[in-house]
Amino acid sequence: MKIEESVSYLLAKLTVAHRNLLEKSVTQVGLHSGQVFVLMELWKQDGQRQIDLADKLNLAAPTVNKILGGLLEGDYVTRERYEDDGRSTRIFLTDKGENAKALVEEKWTEIEEQTVLGMSSTEALIFKQLLQKLMGADL
Secondary structure, three states, X not given: OOHHHOHHHHHHHHHHHHHHHHHHHHHOOOOXXXXXXXXXXXXXXXXXXXXXXXXXXXXXXXXXXXXXXXXXXXXXXXXXXXXXXXXXXXEEEXXXXXXXXXXXXXXXXXXXXXXXXXXXXXXXXXXXXXXXXXXXXXX
């Protein structure tokens, strides 16, 4: 089998293309793609510990720290010392961070439409199920 015909190769190419599409879209609202994923976690549960965000996003702590730096600078979040452990910090959304949700959801809907463009609703559903299956795989 040629590498270029493998599932892994196609998935890697798709991942890069989709990441570029996502980045282009969310920069229109003043964010970067990594920041969006942190915000999504905070929209689910505000006030999370920084280390928990890193775990949920499967990112290294320094990477999350850098992402949070941009969100702090942009006034999307605040950082507070964790009461039980002064070494740990909790991250809270600001009003701007809360309000960004509607903008991001709008952009995400546009991205979703572009992603499945040319697929039937059945194909889009099967594609989603296959991606979910891959997400659960031990890669």
